[in-house]
Amino acid sequence: MTNRRTTTHHSIALIPGDGIGNEVIPAARRVLDTVAARHGLGFTYETYDWSCERYADLGAMMPDDGLDQLRGHDAILLGAVGYPGVPDHVSLWGLLIPIRRGFQQYVNLRPIRVFEGVPSPLRGAGPGDVDLVVVRENVEGEYGEIGGRLGRGLPEEMAVQEAVFTRKGVTRVLDYAFSLAERRGGHVTSATKSNGIIHTMPFWDELVAERAAAHPEVAWDQEHIDALAAKFVLDPRRFDVVVASNLFGDILSDLAAAVAGSIGIAPAANLNPERDFPSMFEPVHGSAPDIAGRGIANPLGAIWSAAMMLDHLGHPEAAARVTDAIATVLAKTPVRTPDLGGTATTEEFTDALLEVLG
Amino acid sequence: MTNRRTTTHHSIALIPGDGIGNEVIPAARRVLDTVAARHGLGFTYETYDWSCERYADLGAMMPDDGLDQLRGHDAILLGAVGYPGVPDHVSLWGLLIPIRRGFQQYVNLRPIRVFEGVPSPLRGAGPGDVDLVVVRENVEGEYGEIGGRLGRGLPEEMAVQEAVFTRKGVTRVLDYAFSLAERRGGHVTSATKSNGIIHTMPFWDELVAERAAAHPEVAWDQEHIDALAAKFVLDPRRFDVVVASNLFGDILSDLAAAVAGSIGIAPAANLNPERDFPSMFEPVHGSAPDIAGRGIANPLGAIWSAAMMLDHLGHPEAAARVTDAIATVLAKTPVRTPDLGGTATTEEFTDALLEVLG
Numbered sequence: 035m036t037n038r039r040t041t042t043h044h045s046i047a048l049i050p051g052d053g054i055g056n057e058v059i060p061a062a063r064r065v066l067d068t069v070a071a072r073h074g075l076g077f078t079y080e081t082y083d084w085s086c087e088r089y090a091d092l093g094a095m096m097p098d099d100g101l102d103q104l105r106g107h108d109a110i111l112l113g114a115v116g117y118p119g120v121p122d123h124v125s126l127w128g129l130l131i132p133i134r135r136g137f138q139q140y141v142n143l144r145p146i147r148v149f150e151g152v153p154s155p156l157r158g159a160g161p162g163d164v165d166l167v168v169v170r171e172n173v174e175g176e177y178g179e180i181g182g183r184l185g186r187g188l189p190e191e192m193a194v195q196e197a198v199f200t201r202k203g204v205t206r207v208l209d210y211a212f213s214l215a216e217r218r219g220g221h222v223t224s225a226t227k228s229n230g231i232i233h234t235m236p237f238w239d240e241l242v243a244e245r246a247a248a249h250p251e252v253a254w255d256q257e258h259i260d261a262l263a264a265k266f267v268l269d270p271r272r273f274d275v276v277v278a279s280n281l282f283g284d285i286l287s288d289l290a291a292a293v294a295g296s297i298g299i300a301p302a303a304n305l306n307p308e309r310d311f312p313s314m315f316e317p318v319h320g321s322a323p324d325i326a327g328r329g330i331a332n333p334l335g336a337i338w339s340a341a342m343m344l345d346h347l348g349h350p351e352a353a354a355r356v357t358d359a360i361a362t363v364l365a366k367t368p369v370r371t372p373d374l375g376g377t378a379t380t381e382e383f384t385d386a387l388l389e390v391l392g
Numbered sequence: 393m394t395n396r397r398t399t400t401h402h403s404i405a406l407i408p409g410d411g412i413g414n415e416v417i418p419a420a421r422r423v424l425d426t427v428a429a430r431h432g433l434g435f436t437y438e439t440y441d442w443s444c445e446r447y448a449d450l451g452a453m454m455p456d457d458g459l460d461q462l463r464g465h466d467a468i469l470l471g472a473v474g475y476p477g478v479p480d481h482v483s484l485w486g487l488l489i490p491i492r493r494g495f496q497q498y499v500n501l502r503p504i505r506v507f508e509g510v511p512s513p514l515r516g517a518g519p520g521d522v523d524l525v526v527v528r529e530n531v532e533g534e535y536g537e538i539g540g541r542l543g544r545g546l547p548e549e550m551a552v553q554e555a556v557f558t559r560k561g562v563t564r565v566l567d568y569a570f571s572l573a574e575r576r577g578g579h580v581t582s583a584t585k586s587n588g589i590i591h592t593m594p595f596w597d598e599l600v601a602e603r604a605a606a607h608p609e610v611a612w613d614q615e616h617i618d619a620l621a622a623k624f625v626l627d628p629r630r631f632d633v634v635v636a637s638n639l640f641g642d643i644l645s646d647l648a649a650a651v652a653g654s655i656g657i658a659p660a661a662n663l664n665p666e667r668d669f670p671s672m673f674e675p676v677h678g679s680a681p682d683i684a685g686r687g688i689a690n691p692l693g694a695i696w697s698a699a700m701m702l703d704h705l706g707h708p709e710a711a712a713r714v715t716d717a718i719a720t721v722l723a724k725t726p727v728r729t730p731d732l733g734g735t736a737t738t739e740e741f742t743d744a745l746l747e748v749l750g
């Protein structure tokens with residue numbers, strides 16, 4: 035894949051996955067096609083049936099040459115993976131995680147906003163009050179292949195997990211975060227835990243100080259993860275760009291989405307900023323087997339993820355058009371899927387959004 | 393130390409530590425003495441000046457034989473450690489953590505309640521709505537001595553941290569949690585992350601299922617840490633006993649305290665349930681150098697911690713008397729320290745509490 039920032043035609047890999055993934059990806063595609071028509075863009079889609087269903091049939095979530103099949107696309111739009119009976123570590127380690135790691139998608143970007151029309155559970159937080167982005171390190175850190183068990187079943191049994199933080203891996207995600215804060219005219223908060231006995235965290239702090247010095251125009255501070263989680267609840271307004279390790283970012287992004295009342299609509303981008311490989315866009319929600327097949331899934335997470343994809347592909351106006359339409363449909367119409375207290379189907383909600391999109 | 397459950401006289405080690413630790417421990421002591429008089433108990437105190445100040449003078453937070461000095465006491469009441477200029481990992485690894493680990497205080501117990509008179513930041517949460525206990529594994533897991541750096545300053549530099557979970561270590565804290573839920577007539581939620589690439593977590597899940605089978609009368613479920621953090625905000629009422637690894641419990645207990653509006657008043661017990669060693673009781677708050685020396689620190693965290701100590705020493709009625717007095721003074725009087733919006737000093741607030749205590 036080459037840098038296609040300036041081109042207008044893009045080849046997109048769609049991986050609807052399991053459950054409601056199959057309902058929200060078609061909705062996102064309708065939005066993409068509408069926006070494409072308005073902004074002179076063109077999308078070619080290739081759909082991959084990689085899923086727990088495929089695992090049940092063939093014993094693998096994706097084919098051996100899966101990454102090679104994806105490599106030629108400009109971006110990947112993924113629905114959700116997971117199905118009762120298939121252990122999460124099978125479904126995720128067999129699809130989501132190999133893509134993130136194989137394509138060096140080392141930034142997991144999660145914007146969080148309070149929208150008018152979607153109340154925050156916090157007393158004090160209204161629309162506009164919370165507008166932050168979690169920048170999560172996505173390919174190393176606390177999650178990794180180095181670990182296992184000793185003495186299975188014995189009294190002295192143990193399991194170990196090695197967290198590995200590299201100068202290269204931490205530096206690049208920090209640089210992304212500082213540059214993003216600069217573009218936003220904002221500031222950076224680093225999530226740490228250098229006061230507990232975690233030898234990786236004083237190292238993280240040192241690198242933060244180093245990268246901060248390289249971005250002298252960006253203000254920054256740091257908080258221990260326990261205190262930071264508390265502050266997300268007590269004073270979410272004070273945050274702009276929050277940069278965190280793989281595990282801390284995972285926790286903080288879900289927490290922030292809950293604080294904003296938007297857990298079901300949160301998007302995520304798994305970015306390879308150098309564009310050496312395709313990036314992947316996916317709603318944060320899961321496959322929701324309990325409501326799958328009923329056509330009532332909320333497509334906003336997938337649609338917002340598609341907007342992030344537009345931005346990454348070099349079309350910020352088209353992206354803003356979609357996020358503006360999301361804000362408008364929530365603020366100005368009562369149309370909602372059941373998770374937000376409405377009765378609209380996925381299709382009806384998407385219709386309403388397309389109408390706003392014009 | 394022997395099992396003194398049934399004795400009425402106890403020897404207590406006081407470690408006020410730094411900053412406001414020196415203000416809240418005397419307040420807790422006043423409360424203990426008042427309760428002792430009413431319940432026929434007697435306390436002998438020995439005060440240790442172990443602190444960052446001591447570190448500045450003598451180069452160590454505590455003497456080499458510190459643990460031996462503490463060993464003969466029935467319990468330890470600690471204020472707070474930490475001072476600007478002394479790196480956290482010096483102050484904490486030099487005092488708090490050696491005590492927790494050396495005395496096998498493998499349960500870190502953190503009760504969280506919404507009190508009448510201390511509003512929760514959540515729209516929907518009123519007094520009585522949140523009443524949960526985080527049971528945190530306190531001596532192994534993600535925090536530990538196995539870790540370090542390679543290639544300091546080089547481009548290929550890295551830092552690693554090994555998380556070690558043992559069958560023995562996990563089993564005992566799970567058993568504590570299930571027994572506690574049984575005593576409370578409640579249920580257990582296990583914090584996990586077995587869907588990411590953390591090899592220790594499927595092991596944790598297996599042990600949870602094992603211990604749950606050994607406590608068939610206790611209902612239980614489990615949640616991934618990211619989703620769990622979100623649910624603490626979206627629906628804190630549904631939790632009773634939450635059992636978690638060292639790191640997850642650290643995060644969840646601060647988060648829950650924030651959700652309950654009580655971060656400044658939260659207590660913690662570091663328990664050695666077998667009573668082979670003294671247990672340690674400490675407010676969750678830090679040394680607060682910004683307000684230290686002004687006599688306005690909120691003593692509730694220390695006082696509530698002292699109540700947990702009374703309970704551990706075998707005096708549940710005396711403990712309940714203190715927590716009831718805390719609830720009453722907050723609900724029925726306007727007396728508050730500045731952190732809760734009042735103007736009372738530490739001493740004035742303690743006076744008001746003692747009056748309620750009668």
Ligand SMILES: CC(C)[C@H](C(=O)O)[C@@H](O)C(=O)O
Pocket residue numbers: 229230231260484642
């Ligand atoms: C101060 C720090 C080492 C400690 C911990 O992480 O255990 C603190 O956060 C706590 O929760 O008691």
Ligand SMILES: CC(C)[C@H](C(=O)O)[C@@H](O)C(=O)O
Pocket residue numbers: 126284587588589618
């Ligand atoms: C499903 C799981 C492996 C994943 C993660 O932990 O990365 C998810 O929680 C996420 O945040 O995308």
